[in-house]
Each structure stands twice: as C-alpha cells, then as structure tokens.
Amino acid sequence: xxxxxxxxxxxxxxxxLGLTACSGGGSSTPTQPGAGGGPSTAAAKVxxxxxxxxxxxxxxxxxxxxxxxxxxxxxxxxxxxxxxxDYYTKIQTMIAGTTAPDLMWLGAEYMAPYASxxxxxxxxxxxxxxxxxxxKVDDYFKPVMDAAQWNGKTxxxxxxxxxxxxxxxxxxxxxxxxxxxxxxxxxxTFQDAAKKLTDKSKGQYGTTFNGWxxxxxxxxxxGGEVISPDLKSSPVDSPEAIKGLEFYSSxxxxxxxxxxxxxxxxQGTGDMFKKGKIAMIFGGxxxxxxxxxxxxxxxxxxxxxxxxxxxxxxxxxxAISAQTKNPQQAYDALVDLTEGVQNWKVLAxxxxxxxxxxxxxxxxxxxxxxxxxxxAAADMRAFRVVPRHPEWDTTFFEQLQDPLYSKKGTAADxxxxxxxxLEALLK
Amino acid sequence: MAAYLLTLSHWLLTxxxxxxxxxxxxxxxxxxxxxxVTAVGYALVLPWLLGFLIWQIYPFAYSFYxxxxxxxxxxxxxWVGLANFKHMFFDDPRFWPSVRLTLLYSFLSVPLGMIxxxxxxxxxxxxxxxxxxxxxxxxVPSVLPAAATALLWRFMFAGTGLINTFFSPVxxxxxxxxxxxxxxxxxxxxxxxxxxxxxxFGANTVILLASLKNVPKELLEAAEMDGASPWTxxxxxxxxxxxxxxxxxxxxxxxxxxxxxxAPLFINTPGGAGTFLSVYxxxxxxxxxxxxxxxxxxxxxxVMILILTVIVWKFSAAYIYYEGETxxxx
Numbered sequence: 181x182x183x184x185x186x187x188x189x190x191x192x193x194x195x196x197l198g199l200t201a202c203s204g205g206g207s208s209t210p211t212q213p214g215a216g217g218g219p220s221t222a223a224a225k226v227x228x229x230x231x232x233x234x235x236x237x238x239x240x241x242x243x244x245x246x247x248x249x250x251x252x253x254x255x256x257x258x259x260x261x262x263x264x265x266d267y268y269t270k271i272q273t274m275i276a277g278t279t280a281p282d283l284m285w286l287g288a289e290y291m292a293p294y295a296s297x298x299x300x301x302x303x304x305x306x307x308x309x310x311x312x313x314x315x316k317v318d319d320y321f322k323p324v325m326d327a328a329q330w331n332g333k334t335x336x337x338x339x340x341x342x343x344x345x346x347x348x349x350x351x352x353x354x355x356x357x358x359x360x361x362x363x364x365x366x367x368x369t370f371q372d373a374a375k376k377l378t379d380k381s382k383g384q385y386g387t388t389f390n391g392w393x394x395x396x397x398x399x400x401x402x403g404g405e406v407i408s409p410d411l412k413s414s415p416v417d418s419p420e421a422i423k424g425l426e427f428y429s430s431x432x433x434x435x436x437x438x439x440x441x442x443x444x445x446x447q448g449t450g451d452m453f454k455k456g457k458i459a460m461i462f463g464g465x466x467x468x469x470x471x472x473x474x475x476x477x478x479x480x481x482x483x484x485x486x487x488x489x490x491x492x493x494x495x496x497x498x499a500i501s502a503q504t505k506n507p508q509q510a511y512d513a514l515v516d517l518t519e520g521v522q523n524w525k526v527l528a529x530x531x532x533x534x535x536x537x538x539x540x541x542x543x544x545x546x547x548x549x550x551x552x553x554x555x556a557a558a559d560m561r562a563f564r565v566v567p568r569h570p571e572w573d574t575t576f577f578e579q580l581q582d583p584l585y586s587k588k589g590t591a592a593d594x595x596x597x598x599x600x601x602l603e604a605l606l607k
Numbered sequence: 608m609a610a611y612l613l614t615l616s617h618w619l620l621t622x623x624x625x626x627x628x629x630x631x632x633x634x635x636x637x638x639x640x641x642x643x644v645t646a647v648g649y650a651l652v653l654p655w656l657l658g659f660l661i662w663q664i665y666p667f668a669y670s671f672y673x674x675x676x677x678x679x680x681x682x683x684x685x686w687v688g689l690a691n692f693k694h695m696f697f698d699d700p701r702f703w704p705s706v707r708l709t710l711l712y713s714f715l716s717v718p719l720g721m722i723x724x725x726x727x728x729x730x731x732x733x734x735x736x737x738x739x740x741x742x743x744x745x746x747v748p749s750v751l752p753a754a755a756t757a758l759l760w761r762f763m764f765a766g767t768g769l770i771n772t773f774f775s776p777v778x779x780x781x782x783x784x785x786x787x788x789x790x791x792x793x794x795x796x797x798x799x800x801x802x803x804x805x806x807x808f809g810a811n812t813v814i815l816l817a818s819l820k821n822v823p824k825e826l827l828e829a830a831e832m833d834g835a836s837p838w839t840x841x842x843x844x845x846x847x848x849x850x851x852x853x854x855x856x857x858x859x860x861x862x863x864x865x866x867x868x869x870a871p872l873f874i875n876t877p878g879g880a881g882t883f884l885s886v887y888x889x890x891x892x893x894x895x896x897x898x899x900x901x902x903x904x905x906x907x908x909x910v911m912i913l914i915l916t917v918i919v920w921k922f923s924a925a926y927i928y929y930e931g932e933t934x935x936x937x
Contacts, residue, residue, distance in 0.1 A: 269893045272680045293896060297681035442766040442790040445875065570895045578701075582878045 225257045226506045228513040230498075231274075231281035232260065233267040245520040249513070256509040258283070258517060275299055280501040282510040283517070286336060288327035288495045288562050289569050295330040296567035301500035304333045306511055313532070314519040324529040327562040328497040336497030337514060339521040341529035342464035343493040343560035344393050345552055346483070350476040352377055352384070352459040361460070361480035367401075367427055370460075370483040374437035377459035385439045386459050388449045389432040393462040393482075395581060397492040399424030400561060401485025406576065407564040407606070414572075414602035416580060417595035423486060425584060425591035432585050441585075464494055465553045466526045471545055479549045481556050493560035495529060527553055572605045629653045670902045678899035680892075691903035701879065701887065702904070706911075709884040711796060713864035713915075716803035721856055723807040728815035729841075742816070749809025757873035760802045764788035795880040802870060806863075811856050818852035819845065847928040854927050858916055865912050884908050 234242050239262045246258050261281055263270050268290065274280045286294060294300050307315050317325060320338060328336040346361055353360050358373050365373075374386025396406050404421030407414055415421060433441050439452065453461040454472035462482065463469045470477040482491045498518060504510045522528035526543045534557050539550040546553065566572055579598045583589050629650045636646035674691060676684035695702050731742050748756070763769040771778075771785040778785050788798045822845055830840050846853070868885040876882075882890070884904065892901030 272893065272896075276680045294681065297679055297896075299681040441877070442787045445790055446765040446767065568896075571897075574895070578879060586877065 224255070225253070226255060226509045228256045228258050228283060228506065228510050229281040230258050230260050230513075230517070231267075231271060231284040232262055233264060233285060234262045235264045239264075241524065242521075245524050246517070249516045249520045253513065253516065256506070256513045258513050275501065275503065278503060280503045282501055282504040282506065283498055283514055284501060285339075285496055286499050288497070289565050289573070291328055291335060291497060291499070292330045292565040292567050293569050294499070295333070295335040299502055300335040301502050301504065301507055301510070302333050303335060303337075303500070303511065303514075307334060310515060312515050312519065314522065314530075315515045316530075319530045319532050321529050321531060321534075321557060321560065323561045324493065324495045327495050327565065328499075330565075330567075336499035337518040338495050338497045338529045339518050340466075340525045341493045341495045341527050341557070341560060341562075342466055343527065343553065343556035344397065344462050344482055344491045345465055345549070345556050346460055346480045347453065347463050347467070347469040348460045348478050348480065349453070349456060349458070350478050352456065356459075360478055361483070363481060363484075365480070365483040367398075367483055367485060371431070371437065374431070374460065378435075378437055380435060384457055384459070385435075385452075386437045387431065388438045388444060388452065388458050388461060389428060390441075390444050390449055391577070391581065392449070394492050394563075395425060395428045396563060397482070397490065397561075398428050398485060400490040400492075401487060402427070403485075403487035406602075407566065407572075409564075411564060411566055412603075412606055414599055414606065416576075416602065417592065417599050420487070422591050422595060425580075425595065427485075429584050429587075429591065465549070465556065466543065466546070470549055479552045481552055481559070489559050490561050491556050491559045493557075493562050495562050527557055566606055568605045572602060575601055575605065625654050625657065628657075670905065673899050674903040674906045676899040677897075678902075679896040680898050681896070684899060687899070691900045692907075694900065695903060695907065701882065705882050705884050705887045708796060708880075708882070709865055709867070709908075710911075712799055712803075712867060712883070713861055715796075715800045716864050717857060717860040719800065720803055720807045720811070720860055721853065723804055724811035724815055724856065725853070727808055727812045728819055731812065731816050732819045742813075745808045745812055748805055753869035754873055756805060757870040760805070760870070761789065761874050764798055764802075766790070789874055789876055789881070792877050792880040795876045799867070799870065799881065803864070803867075811860070814852055814856060815849065818849040822848045850927045851929060854919075854923055858919060861915055861919065862912055865908065865915070 230246070232239075232242060239260065242262075243260055246260055250257050271280070271284060280299075291300075307317055313319065314337060317334065321341060324338045324341045325334075328334060328338050348361060350360065356377050358376050361370075361373070370387070377386035378384065399406055399416075399421045402420045402423040404415065404418050404424055406416055406421065416425075431438050433439075439447075439449075439458070444452075447457075449458065449461060450463075450467075450469065452458045453469055454475065456475060461469060470479055481489060483489075498514055498521070500507065500510045500514055522530065522533060523538075524542055526539055526546055527534065528538060528542070534554050536550040536554065539553060540547050575598065579601065580594050584591055584594055588594075632653055633646050633650035636649055637643075641649075673684055675686060675688060677687045677690070678684035727745060731738065731745065735741070765771070766785060766787060770788070775785065786794055788794050826844050826848070827840055830844055835843070866885050867883045868889070871881045871883045871886045872889065874881060885908070888901045888904050888908070891904065892898045
C-alpha cells in the first residue's frame with residue numbers, strides 16, 4: 181500500500197510537470213501568424229492590434245476607416261482596441277506586461293518620453309523607401325512632423341493637427357458695437373474688445389483663459405521659448421517670455437475681461453461659450469464650437485503678438501510598439517491606416533491635404549471655417565517635448581503658471597526661480 | 608472564436624495543472640507519513656495558497672524591490688539603492704505637503720466620523736416606528752460607487768451649488784462672501800473632511816448599532832434604578848461596553864483615511880492642494896513614469912499606517928473593555 185502511494189505520488193508529480201510545461205509552451209501559439217485567424221480571413225493575414233482612445237461613436241467611424249484599409253490589405257488585418265478611459269495608464273501597463281498593441285495613438289507629448297525609453301519602433305529607415313503618399317515625411321507640416329521625431333529619428337506618423345483659432349459670437353459683437361476680429365488684430369485690439377464685450381452683471385465675458393490656450397503660444401508670439409531648439413535650456417525668464425506670461429496673466433481670471441476661476445471650473449468654458457456667455461474663445465480647428473445650436477459663430481485667426489501670429493497645434497501620431505512581433509506588417513498597416521485616418525480627421529497634417537476641398541470632404545461642417553484653418557496651419561507649432569516631459573510640464577504649471585495666475589508673485593520673479601528646476605529636468 | 612478556444616484551453620490546462628499539483632501534494636504528504644487530515648487539508652488549501660503567493664506575496668515583495676529602483680515602466684528597473692528615499696525626504700517639494708494633508712485629514716475626519724457614526728447608531732438603536740426603513744436609508748450611501756459620490760459632492764460644493772445656495776441667507780446675514788470650497792486652497796482640507804461624513808453612515812454605523820444592541824439591558828436598568836442620569840449611563844456603561852467596536856472602527860477608519868484616493872482623484876483643486884498621498888503615488892507612477900519612486904512612497908505610506916496602528920493598539924489596553932462577552936454567558 182505504501183509503495184503504491186509513493187509510486188502514485190511520483191507519477192502525479194511527473195505528470196504535473198509535463199502539464200505545466202505544456203501550458204507554458206502553449207502561450208507562444210498566438211504569436212504565430214494566422215493562429216487567431218478565424219474562418220473568415222485568409223490564413224496568411226497577420227493580426228495587427230491598434231490601440232486608440234476613441235469613445236463609442238468615434239469608434240464606429242474609425243471602424244469604417246479600418247474596414248476600408250483591411251479590405252485592400254493582403255498581409256495584415258487591423259483589429260481596433262479602443263481604450264476610452266485611462267488610456268496611457270493602460271498602454272504603459274500593457275507595455276510593461278509585454279502585451280503592447282502593435283499600433284498605438286500617441287499624443288505629441290508622449291512621443292519623446294516613449295521613444296527615449298525604447299518603447300517605439302524607429303521608422304527612419306523605412307519611410308524614404310516607401311512610395312505611398314502618407315509616408316512622405318516632407319509633405320507633413322514641419323512643426324507637426326517634429327513632434328513625431330526624437331533625437332533625429334522618426335517614431336510615428338501624425339494623423340491630426342489642430343491649430344488653435346478664435347471662435348466668436350457674432351450677436352454679442354453686434355450688441356456691444358465691436359467690429360468683428362480681422363487679421364489686423366493684435367493683443368491690444370483683442371484685450372480692448374474683450375473689455376467692451378464683458379458685462380459682469382449679465383454674467384457675460386469677453387473671453388476666457390484657463391490654462392487653455394497654452395501660455396506657450398503667447399510666449400512664442402512674443403519671440404520667447406519655454407524649451408530651446410537644442411532641448412538644453414528653458415529660457416522662461418527671457419524678456420520675451422515674460423511679455424507672454426504677463427499678457428496671459430492680465431487676462432486669466434481678470435473679471436474685467438474673463439470669468440473667475442470658480443465660475444470656469446463649475447460651468448466649463450466651452451459650455452459658457454455655447455450658452456452665449458463668452459464672446460471670444462480659443463479652440464482647436466476641429467472643435468464643435470461653431471455649430472452650437474442657435475448661435476451665429478464666426479471664426480478668425482488668433483490675434484498677432486509682438487513678434488508673429490504663431491498658433492499652438494495639438495497633434496497626435498500613430499506609432500509602432502517596439503514589442504511588435506511583425507514589424508513589417510505593422511509598418512504597412514501604419515502607413516495605410518494613416519492615409520485613411522487623414523482622410524477622416526481635420527486637419528490632416530500634410531501640406532498637400534491642407535485644402536478647402538479636403539477639409540469639406542473630411543468634415544462638411546467645417547466649410548465656413550476652412551479658409552481660416554488653412555491660414556492658421558501655416559502658423560502652427562507644437563510643443564517641444566523632452567523625455568521627462570510630464571515632470572517638466574508639472575513643474576512649469578505648478579511653480580510658474582499656477583502661482584502667477586493666483587497672483588502669488590510676478591512673472592519675472594517666478595520665472596527666474598523656476599528656470600533652474602525646469603532645466604534640471606532637461607538633462 | 609479560435610482565440611477564445613485557445614484562451615479556454617489555457618484556462619482548462621491551468622485548472623488541470625492545479626488539480627494535479629493538489630493530488631501531488633496529497634501523495635507527497637502521505638508518502639512523508641503525514642496524517643490523513645493533514646494531507647487532505649494541505650491539498651485542499653493549495654489553490655488558495657498558490658493564488659496568495661502569486662497575486663499577493665509576489666507583488667508585495669516585488670514592490671519592495673522596486674522601491675529601490677529607477678523604474679519607468681517602459682524599461683527594466685535599475686537598482687538605485689536609497690536614492691528614491693533620499694529624494695522623497697529631502698528633495699521632493701511636493702512630498703511633505705502631501706503627507707501633511709493626509710495626516711491632518713486622518714486626524715480630523717476619523718474622530719469626527721466616529722462621533723457621527725456613534726450618534727447615528729444611537730438614534731437607530733431607539734425603538735421608533737419603521738426603524739428598518741431608517742436603518743436601510745442610512746446604509747444606502749455606502750452602496751453608491753465612490754466615484755459617483757465624489758462627483759456629487761463636487762456639484763454640491765460648487766460656488767452656486769447646493770451647499771452655498773442653502774447657506775446663502777446665513778452668508779448675507781454675516782456679510783461674508785460664499786466660500787469657494789474646493790476652489791479655495793485654504794478650504795480644500797475642510798471640504799474633504801466635511802465630505803468624509805458621507806462615509807459615516809454606512810458600515811461603521813451598522814457595526815456600532817450591532818454593538819449597541821448587545822449592551823446588556825440589566826446593566827443599564829440597574830444604573831437607572833441607582834439614579835444614574837442618561838448621560839452617565841451612556842458615558843459609563845454604553846461606551847465602555849462598545850469600546851472594542853469603537854476600537855475596530857477607529858483602526859479601520861485610520862487606514863481608510865490614510866488611503867483616501869477616489870474622491871481626491873476626481874476633484875480638481877488649485878495648485879494640487881488636494882493631492883493626498885495615494886493620489887500622489889498614482890500620479891508619480893502612472894503619469895510621471897516614476898514607478899520606482901511611486902512604490903517607495905507607497906512603502907512609506909504603509910509604514911506610516913503601521914506605526915499609527917501600533918500606537919493606537921498600544922494605548923488600547925487603557926480604554927478598551929473586553930469583558931462584555933464573558934459576562935453575557937453568565
């Protein structure tokens with residue numbers, strides 16, 4: 181009996197070892213091409229996973245774009261994996277767990293942090309050999325393509341650029357007897373108009389700043405920089421930068437021209453504009469501010485600063501994970517998909533696509549704004565992003581912008597104090 | 608479908624492997640001449656033990672290792688020794704304000720919350736009509752998701768929100784401007800403390816209510832006959848008799864308060880004035896690519912909670928009366 185038990189135990193142990201080995205080996209199966217193919221697709225097509233932050237409605241539109249791309253593809257099949265909430269947390273966790281999607285959308289501020297940490301596939305050598313239009317680096321607006329590059333290498337293809345433009349409520353301008361914005365507008369004209377358009381007793385304000393639009397835009401317009409072109413210094417205390425900071429703080433939370441902080445945090449600037457409580461608001465080119473029901477909205481380029489009319493552009497790219505098991509297919513899918521998405525989103529960040537016809541084709545609701553958007557595209561610029569961008573940005577906000585807007589110090593003093601801290605994060 | 612079958616097969620294989628391991632443990636223990644019950648016992652707890660080791664002990668130990676590394680999530684961790692702790696204690700301008708906020712919040716919200724819970728429990732212990740309805744009503748808040756209540760409180764604390772509207776006659780009478788609550792740096796802590804009362808009417812009230820119901824009536828009646836006032840009866844009999852429950856509620860309250868996360872994550876405050884330690888850990892780990900540093904702060908938080916718990920525990924002998932249970936059996 182005892183001998184029998186021993187034999188039984190050793191048999192079981194061996195069996196269990198064998199089984200564990202089996203299940204361990206089994207996990208490598210899905211990486212083989214075609215293993216997850218299913219009956220409808222050809223066995224040769226590789227599944228390429230695409231992570232995006234689209235919500236339910238946008239996901240349907242994106243699926244339409246993907247379906248068209250997939251129909252033409254012979255080597256791959258893109259599978260959409262929308263992550264509408266906690267996008268970057270989830271992406272980082274997937275990368276850490278080595279289950280990263282092959283393709284992922286990344287906002288410009290994540291490109292350098294991810295690329296510098298080896299999370300993205302370098303596309304520099306593949307792009308020049310590719311004859312497809314979406315792979316032509318030169319066709320992209322340079323500041324937008326810059327945002328997809330780091331250390332001289334390209335890590336993604338931008339699919340959107342949203343230059344900031346000025347949306348204004350025509351009825352409020354008429355009522356206050358203020359002429360509508362033109363290309364001649366400067367900071368001074370803007371400020372004067374905002375003052376005339378403010379009527380606190382009616383809860384009506386000329387404009388609104390709230391950390392948005394980004395203060396960088398006004399620093400650039402004055403000729404300043406927050407991160408130098410070589411990414412080595414943060415001259416936020418230069419006279420030009422101070423000029424931009426001071427202009428910004430003269431508007432934000434100043435109730436002679438713009439709502440107070442708590443009013444903004446409760447009502448939201450976009451909603452206030454749509455309810456006719458704000459006369460002029462800065463927004464991205466594709467924003468829905470010009471189709472608020474019952475509101476006659478005009479659009480204009482942003483007012484000109486002391487140096488130029490630079491406007492901020494939020495941009496995002498699609499990048500390939502360095503973990504992808506099928507780099508070639510992922511790359512092919514990336515270029516085809518980028519072409520598809522660029523024909524869906526406003527503004528496609530390519531010079532050849534910055535036309536009125538293209539904008540109307542992608543989004544007919546933007547017909548009235550198309551001319552202004554195209555002009556703004558020529559002035560647009562994205563942030564310069566460094567590997568430690570999240571820390572840099574937090575410091576820039578918490579130790580310069582926030583205390584400045586809360587009137588806890590002058591722009592000159594705060595900028596001087598924060599500069600070494602910002603520069604320490606550039607090393 | 609194929610992917611599903613593959614996952615299912617992995618799942619079944621893992622289950623089979625665990626089963627085989629259980630049998631192996633049983634066989635091994637029998638072979639080592641363990642008693643039958645021992646062998647069966649260990650074999651049966653094996654699945655739980657495996658889960659505990661893999662999902663609890665391993666991450667716990669690994670996070671201890673990560674606290675001594677520079678880990679940006681995207682690349683393998685690099686050993687940096689005590690650098691994270693040095694940065695935390697000496698260089699990080701945001702760390703100590705966050706510790707201060709977390710501690711102050713705990714010291715204010717836990718005692719106030721306990722008084723609130725005890726008061727509510729005392730009311731619900733009365734023999735009133737439809738007592739079941741009232742008890743259910745007061746338990747409802749703890750059923751709601753924390754994120755939803757955080758948003759609710761944000762609306763209530765808004766400049767023109769429910770609270771300011773309700774008190775506007777008072778403000779007018781006193782000639783003061785309506786407080787900006789979460790939008791005012793100085794009022795962020797009081798706002799969170801007020802908000803914490805919400806948590807009072809839940810599990811704590813139920814625990815204290817059960818405990819109140821267990822106070823022997825004979826003691827209270829005897830005291831009443833001896834002419835003790837209601838307050839004396841409450842302070843000298845009820846409170847000592849329920850002190851073990853109060854102690855439990857306090858320890859759990861301190862731990863929960865120190866880990867306050869959901870509400871401050873959902874409520875924006877000026878200048879990060881409402882960044883509790885748990886939120887800070889989340890920010891550092893997931894938005895600043897500093898997972899190593901985040902785990903170091905996490906371990907600091909754990910040690911801080913441990914120290915507070917030990918202090919409360921050490922002093923507990925002085926004010927906790929554990930004889931209630933033995934008396935009841937008499």
